[in-house]
Amino acid sequence: MACFRFRQIFVFFAFVWVAHAHTAIFNFKADNQKFEMYKYIRPHYQNYNYPVKDVNSQDLVCRTSDMSSANTDTRDVTAGSTVGVFFKADGSPEHVIFDRSHKGPCLVYMAPMASNGKGDVWFKIFEQGYDMATKQWCSEHVIDANGELDITLPADIADGEYLLRPEIIALHTAYDIGGAEFYANCVQIRVSGGGSSKPAGVPIPGVYNADDPGIHFNIYEEIKGYPIPGPKVYVAGSSTDNGSSSDSSDSSDTTDGTDGETIEDPSSADNEKNYNPSSTYSDSEPVDEPTSHHVPQPRCNAARKR
Template sequence: MNPRGKYIRPYPKSNGPVRDLNSPLLLCRTEGMAPELTEIMPVVAGSEIVLEWHHNDASDMDNVISPSHRGPCFVYMAPMESNGIGNSWFKIYEQGFNAEKNMWCTDILRENHGKLSVKIPTQINNGEYILRTEIIALHNAKAVGEAQFYPNCAQVRVTGATSGNPELYPIDLIYNATDPGILFDKKNAGSTYIIPGPPVYPPQ
């Protein structure tokens, strides 16, 4: 997905984080949630799509995210008709600290030039969805309210699914400021990190 591309809902040019878990910006980091302003990308259930993060540009030389901004990555989906409001979200991907590689998800993103492959579940219903990506930077997260959230939303149209019934959650209630995965001292070993939020669907 191309940053500021036709499938991504508009987000601030400042590219700054959200810190307030009660902020409406936590949804997609945009105040303009009108779905008709963004095109919809066709995807096939069961296939892998490549998501991209970039700091300045889309070149392989771009640093994607500051090496100090280490933390987990997540991908959520919500039916388009919900526009992301209320109990509408389910998590399809999470990656925190990889003890085998001794790397956070953000480290792996940097190594992969900002690219991350994510599988679209087959156990969902066909239709149009908001696809929400998120990075949580933990470099200042030893203090309450200092974890940095970087969400963005794209729009996809899923075909080839087999139907499903994932448990749905509201974005404004999936995290707590004192969750161990949100309030986290980077001096602690990454292998002790507890991933916040709901479980991945379908169960891994």
């Protein structure tokens, strides 16, 4: 009986750790107002916080293949304004965001809501990768900001209803192809006060390949540059070209749609292949998480004292 109880306790705490290692968006902010949990956020498998790992999965869109709005409200926002999303671990206290070992870039896309995310409709409005000056990833900045990621909307996009899709790509096991973890959710917004721009889009899924340099990447080796995956960030007043994103290693390491400036750096093939957790820039061991999220069972000695 004692052995059975020990196993129950072990499994419980193992699942608690796994839950806290993962993350999802649970709050949205606009006009400096943080809304109640789930408000304006499309449902995703009963607010499931596990990642998507298959770059070709339909779940990559909004962490669910069911793109119905499910009575989700839509928030009025102004073009050019700053909004925010808050990442946290499902069912955890407010301050638990996700495990710091889950390092990687942040990206934000938009698509017309009428498209329901289908087709070449997603355009990128924000990206932040690796900060060469501070040796920190965007995911770490999010943790340090209590889970908040602020996003400035393009000032010239056409008025209308959009899906806003913030995403963190965790690279702690991306030294293997298929090891990257995608944490994305969709917020429903209604833009007003904009212009007439309708940026060219890309498909999701389809925007990433499992072997892309920014998806298959070893964070445990010396980082000389990080190629942010996906298309270029749409900048207000620019053309609607949706070519590949620029590499990022500048100390500011952020691109959004506000000022027309894209910060570039060289990519490095040295960061893509071999796993080496003793690297200069690693402050934690990698966290391997089997696809099935199997939790190993503790062994109990079956022999009883007589």
